[in-house]
Amino acid sequence: MKREWVVTKDGSPSLFVPDLNQNYHSHHGALQESRHVFIEAGLKQFSSQAEVSILEIGFGTGLNALLSHFEKAKFEQDIHYHSLEKYPLEKDEWQSIQWPTLFDSKPEYQLFYRALHQAPWELETALSPNFKLVKNNCDLKDFNPVHNRYDLIYFDAFSPEAQPKLWSEAIFKKMQLALKPGGYLVSYCVKGSVRRAMKAAGLEVAKIPGPPGKREMARALKP
Numbered sequence: 001m002k003r004e005w006v007v008t009k010d011g012s013p014s015l016f017v018p019d020l021n022q023n024y025h026s027h028h029g030a031l032q033e034s035r036h037v038f039i040e041a042g043l044k045q046f047s048s049q050a051e052v053s054i055l056e057i058g059f060g061t062g063l064n065a066l067l068s069h070f071e072k073a074k075f076e077q078d079i080h081y082h083s084l085e086k087y088p089l090e091k092d093e094w095q096s097i098q099w100p101t102l103f104d105s106k107p108e109y110q111l112f113y114r115a116l117h118q119a120p121w122e123l124e125t126a127l128s129p130n131f132k133l134v135k136n137n138c139d140l141k142d143f144n145p146v147h148n149r150y151d152l153i154y155f156d157a158f159s160p161e162a163q164p165k166l167w168s169e170a171i172f173k174k175m176q177l178a179l180k181p182g183g184y185l186v187s188y189c190v191k192g193s194v195r196r197a198m199k200a201a202g203l204e205v206a207k208i209p210g211p212p213g214k215r216e217m218a219r220a221l222k223p
């Protein structure tokens with residue numbers, strides 16, 4: 001897959017896929033989107049738990065995993081991070097990325113970022129005493145989740161315009177089965193057809209304020 005680095009409006013980098021006309025993150029700001037949608041509206045809702053189990057759709061640059069480790073509410077909270085990725089970045093791609101505001105003053109972010117990418121695929125790896133990672137190089141369409149396994153799903157696929165089959169009722173039914181009761185699925189996408197597919201799959205969908213530049217995002221609860 002041909003990809004190009006771009007700089008988003010908050011100064012943080014992202015990737016662009018010309019063939020799909022898709023960005024990996026919001027052009028308004030990759031870092032602020034990831035923090036708002038996945039960390040604040042997702043992970044921090046589970047601050048009182050000693051352990052949080054996360055499923056991510058689309059590992060990509062690893063930004064969501066990186067922030068989940070460093071920006072959770074309490075350092076001692078254990079994170080079990082399971083990420084699916086069909087088109088992993090090449091080594092030269094992830095090595096060339098610089099998240100200036102993260103890496104310049106905090107070398108531990110850069111070290112952890114490298115560890116996220118160097119971790120083997122398909123095996124569980126403890127990247128720190130509080131962070132266990134499993135990356136699967138697979139297609140979401142072929143994924144059969146264990147039921148009632150995850151507290152939280154980061155649904156971060158390319159847009160429904162580019163990948164309509166990934167935003168279907170059938171996929172959200174898998175997500176609904178994968179979530180624990182009381183678990184959340186969070187996504188940057190709040191399109192009507194997507195919310196209807198989530199609802200048909202048994203999720204209770206709320207539109208909540210989105211990151212700068214986007215009015216709303218979706219947070220769906222498994223009752």
Ligand SMILES: C[S@@+](CC[C@H](N)C(=O)[O-])C[C@H]1O[C@@H](n2cnc3c(N)ncnc32)[C@H](O)[C@@H]1O
Binds near residue numbers: 024
């Ligand atoms: C919007 S990007 C987000 C990536 C990542 N969360 C990040 O912050 O960099 C979408 C990601 O989904 C991956 N993807 C696309 N189709 C997929 C599929 N069918 N199954 C699993 N992953 C897929 C892409 O390769 C890409 O990494």
